[in-house]
Amino acid sequence: MITTVLHKHNIDYRLINKENNLITILIHKYDFESIHIIMNENGFVVTEHRWAINRGYIYRYGAHEPILYIRDNICIEYITELLCLSLTPFNVIPLDNKIQKWAWANVKLEKDEMWVDDRIVLIEVLIRSIFENKKLKSSDLKIIKKHSNLINDNYMREMCELIFFNFTEELVKMICTEELDDIYNRYVGFCDY
Numbered sequence: 001m002i003t004t005v006l007h008k009h010n011i012d013y014r015l016i017n018k019e020n021n022l023i024t025i026l027i028h029k030y031d032f033e034s035i036h037i038i039m040n041e042n043g044f045v046v047t048e049h050r051w052a053i054n055r056g057y058i059y060r061y062g063a064h065e066p067i068l069y070i071r072d073n074i075c076i077e078y079i080t081e082l083l084c085l086s087l088t089p090f091n092v093i094p095l096d097n098k099i100q101k102w103a104w105a106n107v108k109l110e111k112d113e114m115w116v117d118d119r120i121v122l123i124e125v126l127i128r129s130i131f132e133n134k135k136l137k138s139s140d141l142k143i144i145k146k147h148s149n150l151i152n153d154n155y156m157r158e159m160c161e162l163i164f165f166n167f168t169e170e171l172v173k174m175i176c177t178e179e180l181d182d183i184y185n186r187y188v189g190f191c192d193y
Contacts, residue, residue, distance in 0.1 A: 013026060
């Protein structure tokens with residue numbers, strides 16, 4: 001596993017996602033060069049990210065484009081901050097700095113791998129469902145159900161409010177009642193700001 005290689009090279013990281021053939025890893029900006037060397041040594045090739053600048057995406061507020069490596073149908077994307085697509089097409093923005101700090105400070109050790117905590121996993125699924133997929137995939141629904149007990153947590157609510165603002169209360173109700181089928185339309189149709 002790539003995390004063993006990262007440990008060996010003393011790269012500080014947080015796993016965000018490991019599903020299907022995509023692994024998403026949060027790293028520090030200063031480790032990009034080391035990551036590139038490590039990935040090349042392990043037979044990975046850089047390829048264009050789905051949110052590539054070459055595809056018309058614009059990175060706002062100091063956000064950095066993710067780097068995507070592929071080998072044997074395994075994709076590993078490295079990000080230097082938690083990102084979110086904007087509702088404005090082709091705009092990528094970083095999540096609030098409080099959320100970034102939380103992701104680094106709250107580590108979940110699982111099978112010798114450094115993961116972001118479950119709150120960040122839940123936030124990532126929610127923003128991907130609303131801002132990128134514009135719907136809820138069955139795999140995302142499983143993750144939301146698995147972590148739904150966190151939605152009333154004070155830290156979780158505070159982080160959600162930094163992303164979803166006044167829609168947070170509606171989102172909490174949707175998660176608690178498992179009425180998530182129309183999550184995107186409910187979000188874009190929300191007017192109580």
